[in-house]
Amino acid sequence: MKQNKETHEFKTEVKQFMNLVINSLYSNKEIFLRELISNASDALDRLSFRSQTDPDILGSDTEFKIKIIPDKENKTLTVSDNGIGMTHDEIVENLGTIARSGTAAFLEALEKSKNQGTIAPELIGQFGVGFYSSFIVADTVTVISRSVDEETGVKWESSGDGAFTIENTDKKNQGTDVILKLKGLDEGDPDFTQEWTIRQIVKKHSDFVRYPIVMDVEREVSESESESESDEQEILDKDGKPIKKEKKTEVREETLNSMKAIWARDKKDISEEEYKDFYSHISHDWNPPLTHLHLKMEGVTEYSALLYIPSQAPFDLFSPERRHGVQLYCRRVFIMDDCKEILPEYLRFIKGVVDAPDLNLNISREILQQDALVRNIRKNLIKKILDKLAQMETEEYEKFYNEFGAVIKEGIHTDWENRDKIIELARFKTSKSTDKWISLKEYTANMKPDQEFIYYLTGDNLTTLLNSPHLEALKEKDYEVLLMTEPVDEFVIQAMPEYDGKTLKSAEKGDLGLDEGDNEKKTAYESLFEKIKSHLEDEVKDVKPSSHLKESVACLSGDTYDMSAYMEKLLKASGQEIPKTKRILELNLNHPLLEKIQSLYENNHDDETLKDYSRLLLDLAVVSEGGKIDNPARFSKMVGELMAKGIAA
Numbered sequence: 001m002k003q004n005k006e007t008h009e010f011k012t013e014v015k016q017f018m019n020l021v022i023n024s025l026y027s028n029k030e031i032f033l034r035e036l037i038s039n040a041s042d043a044l045d046r047l048s049f050r051s052q053t054d055p056d057i058l059g060s061d062t063e064f065k066i067k068i069i070p071d072k073e074n075k076t077l078t079v080s081d082n083g084i085g086m087t088h089d090e091i092v093e094n095l096g097t098i099a100r101s102g103t104a105a106f107l108e109a110l111e112k113s114k115n116q117g118t119i120a121p122e123l124i125g126q127f128g129v130g131f132y133s134s135f136i137v138a139d140t141v142t143v144i145s146r147s148v149d150e151e152t153g154v155k156w157e158s159s160g161d162g163a164f165t166i167e168n169t170d171k172k173n174q175g176t177d178v179i180l181k182l183k184g185l186d187e188g189d190p191d192f193t194q195e196w197t198i199r200q201i202v203k204k205h206s207d208f209v210r211y212p213i214v215m216d217v218e219r220e221v222s223e224s225e226s227e228s229e230s231d232e233q234e235i236l237d238k239d240g241k242p243i244k245k246e247k248k249t250e251v252r253e254e255t256l257n258s259m260k261a262i263w264a265r266d267k268k269d270i271s272e273e274e275y276k277d278f279y280s281h282i283s284h285d286w287n288p289p290l291t292h293l294h295l296k297m298e299g300v301t302e303y304s305a306l307l308y309i310p311s312q313a314p315f316d317l318f319s320p321e322r323r324h325g326v327q328l329y330c331r332r333v334f335i336m337d338d339c340k341e342i343l344p345e346y347l348r349f350i351k352g353v354v355d356a357p358d359l360n361l362n363i364s365r366e367i368l369q370q371d372a373l374v375r376n377i378r379k380n381l382i383k384k385i386l387d388k389l390a391q392m393e394t395e396e397y398e399k400f401y402n403e404f405g406a407v408i409k410e411g412i413h414t415d416w417e418n419r420d421k422i423i424e425l426a427r428f429k430t431s432k433s434t435d436k437w438i439s440l441k442e443y444t445a446n447m448k449p450d451q452e453f454i455y456y457l458t459g460d461n462l463t464t465l466l467n468s469p470h471l472e473a474l475k476e477k478d479y480e481v482l483l484m485t486e487p488v489d490e491f492v493i494q495a496m497p498e499y500d501g502k503t504l505k506s507a508e509k510g511d512l513g514l515d516e517g518d519n520e521k522k523t524a525y526e527s528l529f530e531k532i533k534s535h536l537e538d539e540v541k542d543v544k545p546s547s548h549l550k551e552s553v554a555c556l557s558g559d560t561y562d563m564s565a566y567m568e569k570l571l572k573a574s575g576q577e578i579p580k581t582k583r584i585l586e587l588n589l590n591h592p593l594l595e596k597i598q599s600l601y602e603n604n605h606d607d608e609t610l611k612d613y614s615r616l617l618l619d620l621a622v623v624s625e626g627g628k629i630d631n632p633a634r635f636s637k638m639v640g641e642l643m644a645k646g647i648a649a
Helices: 012-024 031-053 088-096 103-112 121-126 130-136 195-205 272-283 365-370 372-390 394-408 410-414 416-425 440-445 462-466 469-476 489-495 519-535 565-573 592-603 609-624 632-648
Strands: 003-009 066-071 076-081 138-146 153-158 163-169 175-182 213-222 247-255 291-297 303-309 325-330 333-336 351-355 428-430 433-438 454-458 481-484 502-506 540-545 554-557 583-587
Touching: 031 066, 031 076, 031 130, 031 175, 031 195, 031 333, 066 195, 088 138, 088 153, 088 163, 130 138, 130 175, 195 213, 272 291, 272 303, 272 325, 272 351, 291 372, 303 372, 372 394, 372 416, 394 410, 394 433, 410 416, 410 489, 416 440, 428 440, 440 454, 454 469, 454 489, 462 481, 469 554, 481 489, 489 565, 519 540, 519 583, 519 592, 519 609, 554 609, 583 609, 592 609, 609 632
Parallel strands: 066 213, 325 351, 454 481, 454 502, 540 583
Antiparallel strands: 003 163, 066 076, 076 175, 138 153, 138 175, 153 163, 213 247, 291 303, 303 351, 325 333, 428 433, 428 481, 554 583
16 A cells, blocks of 8 residues: 655755765764664664553564664665554654754754864764764665554655655554665775674664664574484495585574663673763763762662763753653663653753662553652662762862753752752852862852851853952952852752851842941932932932942942842743842942042032933943943943043043
8 A cells, every 4th residue: 555645845954964964974874773773772662661551552563673684685774673663743753854853953063063064973862863864874765664553654765855755555563664775885884784794883882772683694504403413423425435414504583782781780790881882872972971870779679770970961951851861670671761750850961770670560650759669769869879979089070060060059949858968069160260160168168267158149151240340349358259150040049048157148239248438428428329319210229339349330239138130131031021120229439430420419419411420320330240231322422422521631
């Protein structure tokens, strides 16, 4: 049955990517087989999971496997599985659009790459675009698939030229066949129809796949090879000489991978290379992991776990749709991947497997949340991971923190049970240390004898924070200030009001109270400040002498319990409607500009230029903290006029 043949155009991003694949991955051709095997393994995992609650779905085809079929004569290579299969719509979505492929994110990462026009092999698996790597070696790719939920199959075909065809077809069993019509061999190219080449690639990249990867191989055997050794007799000719046994060929299906459950083996029997290979298999990340944690717990709670900390953050670490990296097994039988119940969100970067022999094979995600065994495993794993991080050497931990520090800090406001441990793991840049991370323990050890608070400032740019006018008085006192530039820091502050008995205090909000100032001068300026406030009543809630400034003329601050400027910016960026927060305009009583404005005010309380100068002071405060002023043209004009007057004087 073949009907309803349709032709579709690939989406623009897919066309872009396929062009890069075909022309740029020339020296890493073999990875296409790794990716096709990985996709087949995923399809078998999905069917295995469904069969736990619906065993009849398998029918008579219960032996899961991935079969590689080389055909030297016709120059084809087929990768076949009896997994869950795909429907017509799933094939269109998975193989023709970026909805599942992650191509847009891949291209963005590639754009940032230093080596433009080339593709690192590790990016292929990481971004889930592995299927398209088939076009490195194939002129034409044909996919024939039948979903377990359908009676008929679907045939997809493309030559990588920007379009693909799709039609209904007959297929006896569920699963997917990917058929590659191979390109001609260039000098030095491996022959992907050769047994040795296929064996080598499977051993290198897919040895830990938990399903048999099989291939029919032809072997020469003697006529007596099938006989038992006791029955074998030497046959002589009429002259008494042994008759040479004729050889014959026999085709046998052989398994190419070891399928070892590495997490169930003894640690001392596993090499570092095997640990790295297994990480590559489960993570699709071909960079070596930073470190791993291999656990075997016995007693009331029994489980095995092999967990990895990656060396690089994935592209979608902060995406709401991101899948967790932990797979759940029961007695080496796959239960589910993306197991959010085993580890919390702030440890979502962890990859690995957990095998709990006492779990119910039919357990659902809803039951997992309530299962006492799972809660116990989760509690133990969090403790082991946090302890592992705390024990890292300084250099190794800095590598980790550069990649995942912002994620770990999420636990401070989400995991109250482990909050104190996570606080000790948190690191910050400071006004005295912008080139390395500082812990709160180090910060408090370096506090000045007369320093009462742990000072901090939040914002989205380290350089802007470092040069913020809010720090001027603190710098004069030689007080160190935590510079917090991650969005999560705003929530960290709310969950961490103090550390080691020291209160955290914003350098931006409230009175710093570092000195009393000149009370006589404050009194003298009161009337001017009221005038400035009247001119800016729609923008500011008050005008006050500054406790922050020493060199700058103006800055904006908030009351102690006001929302910070950075938090307001984050909420607006997320699309939340928030009422406009008026802030306090702080002015430096000792600045020459303010003295001139005071003199102008004393001469004429109703001088029209006072309104312009009031606006200028506000604009200067906004600019000093990296904000956007309402009327840049007016600001530029006023600064130009002041400069002209200053030069003329």
